Amino acid sequence: MRSSLTIAGAMVASILIGSPTVAQTIGYGEAIRGLTAACGADIEKHCKGIKPGGGAISVCLARNSSAISNGCAATFEAAFALLSRRAAAQDAAPQICAADAKRLCSNFRQGGARILRCLIRRDNIRKVSNQCNQAITDAGWR
Amino acid sequence: MTVLCKKLLGSAFALLIGTSFSMAQGRINEGDILKSLAGTGQAARAANLNLDVLRQDVEKRIQVEGTENAASPPPVLQALAKMPNLTVQIQFDFDSDWIRPASWETIGVIADALHHPLLLSDRFVVVGHTDAKGKRDYNLKLSERRAIAVSDMLISTFRIPPGRLIALGLGEEQLQDQSNPDAGVNRRVQLLNIGPR
DSSP states (O other): OOOOOOHHHHHHHHHHHSSOSSOOOOOHHHHHHHHHHHHHHHHHHHSTTOOSSTTHHHHHHHHTTTTSOHHHHHHHHHHHHHHHHHHHHHHHHHHHTHHHHHHHOTTSOSSTTHHHHHHTSGGGTTTSOHHHHHHHHHTTOO | OEEEEEOOOSOGGGGGGOOOEETTTSOOOHHHHHHHHTTOHHHHHHHTOOHHHHHHHHHHHTTSTTOTTOSSOOHHHHHHHTSOEEEEOOOBOTTSOOBOGGGHHHHHHHHHHHTSTTTTTOEEEEEEEOOSSSOHHHHHHHHHHHHHHHHHHHHHTTOOOGGGEEEEEOTTSSOSOTTSTTSGGGSEEEEEEEEOO
16 A cells, blocks of 8 residues: 555554554655655754765764754654665565465566566456555555 | 656757756656656667776766867767656755755655666666866766765665666766756756666
């Protein structure tokens, strides 16, 4: 599901539901927009020159937690969690879809996203398991 | 911030008359990127683009006086200019390869498109360009560092496999607007689809 949940919404949802069995994910663009909307100015001020990746920005914001804006302090961990969730969904999808791929796409060669393109074909949508369809959606692969 | 998403299948001249729109008015979206880049790997194959040759040609060329803003760029640059591409403006800190947070979303949206099944098997050249202010060799290096920074962010933050990206700096050797060599529109990053491995 390409969720349009805001970060705040996602936070509320995760508090209410605890750890949902189906991960809600949003695209990288949308997730990073949430971060930069809340923290862009703080990153410019306190983390200039620090390259994103490997948690460096998150560490910088945490180190400067007393100096950053309240809005940023309240949201940055959730924003990074959204990035991680999309990444985790992409890692998990091949395993979740392995049986479906074997059943429906065994005549497709590996690699080059051929299996994925087979699984998301219109005529396969109803034949693919719910878990696999959800995994593909959570990975942002349609 | 200006974004240009267009196919450049015509002459190199087409580069000069591209339409641009402001990021403030409309942010870049995944659909536009897919439209610009999906299935365009064939063009790179057809152009027989050799990046090692291209790098060497450009290195040699910037040592030669009088080749700035030349009317007839070397064949390899002409071939590159004709290729379908996505052109975006990324905000960097002045004289630095640090990408300002205002442009992180653009790179995130590009990542979403690169993860899409239509592009998932393709590799891309990330090309950095500067305007013509300053020295050519300095600009070449700066644009290369900036292209590397963009591809590093795609890799480290947005999980694009490193083998799918090649960073290339072209400095001021391929200006977007040759009649205004110092204009901001020249400072840009392009993505070229070079097809599957």
